[in-house]
Amino acid sequence: MIVVPVSLGTRSYDILIEDGLLDRAAEHLAPHARGGRFVVVTDAHVAATQLKRLEASLAAAGIAVCPIILPPGEGTKSWDGLSALMDQLLELGVERKDAILALGGGVIGDLVGFAAAILKRGCRFIQIPTTLLSQVDSSVGGKTAINTAAGKNLVGAFHQPALVLIDPTSLDTLAAREVRAGYAEVVKYGLIDRPEFFGWCEASGAALLSGDSAARTHAIETSVRAKAAIVAEDEEEKTGRRALLNLGHTFGHALEAETGYSDRLLHGEAVAAGMALAFRFSAAQGLCSADDAARVTAHLRAAGLPASLAEAGVGADGADGADGADGAALVAHMLHDKKMEGGTLPFLLARGIGQTYLDKTVDLKAVAAFLDAERFA
DSSP: OOEEEEGGGGOOEEEEEEEEEEGTTHHHHHGGEEEEEEEEEEEHHHHHTTTTHHHHHHTTTTTTEEEEEEOGGGGGSSSSHHHHHHHHHHHTOOOOOEEEEESSHHHHHHHHHHHHHHHGOOOEEEEEEEEEHIIIIIIIOOOEEETTTTEEEEEEEOOOOOOOEEGGGGGGOOOHHHHHHHHHHHHHHHHHHOOHHHHHHHHHHHHHTTTTTHHHHHHHHHHHHHHHHHHHHOOTTSSSSSSGGGTHHHHHHHHHHHHSSSSSOOOOHHHHHHHHHHHHHHTTSSSOHHHHHHHHHHHHHTTTTOOOOTTBSSSSSBBBBBBOOOHHHHHHHTTOOOOTTTTTTOEEEEEEEEEEEEESSOOOHHHHHHHHHHOOO
């Protein structure tokens, strides 16, 4: 078993990674059980493929499961979804010292984490991520949130889990598109400050995407170690270090908003296109070489991920055949970004692969002009 500590003083916890861990989960969850039961929140897709594995493990240890099964999809991470979940948790008598289990991808983890943060002024929760994106990124670090009409993740809280259990075999039942979307977050860690890991992605990404056990375990471990180190240094994004984890997200969230936070563009797909755009914008500003930007774009496309506005469905012709959004419209989406400070929007740009930095001086008119040119690229 791989154990990755997240060092946050009294809020420290471990990330456990092992094939088959879901079938042996009770060994690690039992110390957190209270009253001989766990409330497990999941969605209908995950319930059909993974819930029975968790239930069997807990039942063998004499621990009952009270499942709450929610609709799948980004729409669940909403005010209505939060309200419905809170009502169910209260009906089940969840108390402050209980630990709620979040079994699923990023939507479930974010929603359950936020519900735990505000239920009775704070309950414990445990992350059991079942998608590649949630295993390498969203289950670690304590960022929880819901989406609103104004934008993505604008209402939320920092609330660390008590434990994270990662079983890479849960990816065996995941659709190939979902695995590819999660892979974008893997690539991100190489682009931030680990150029050698990006090189590994170029050499071994295809094996990971085809289900190679060693490759996916290495990618998961490398990613969570990188994120755990950054979170331990800057838990609540106060120094700017943690902001590096948002590479591709400012462009990506604008693309998600333009496509209606729907299955037209998955979050990881938006991040992939956003990272390619960030590198090409950096090259256009003379910050990094055109060769580095081309290398990033080529690898994302080789992985089957969108790397342009057109591929994300918001180019000159939108995904629905209508005119796509112009640069000004996409920048307007960005103005709802939670990272806005005093009317200024910080951008994650790059001086090269593995040389991402936070730039607070970007001219949004230049961004809009760049995006207008990208619409027809």
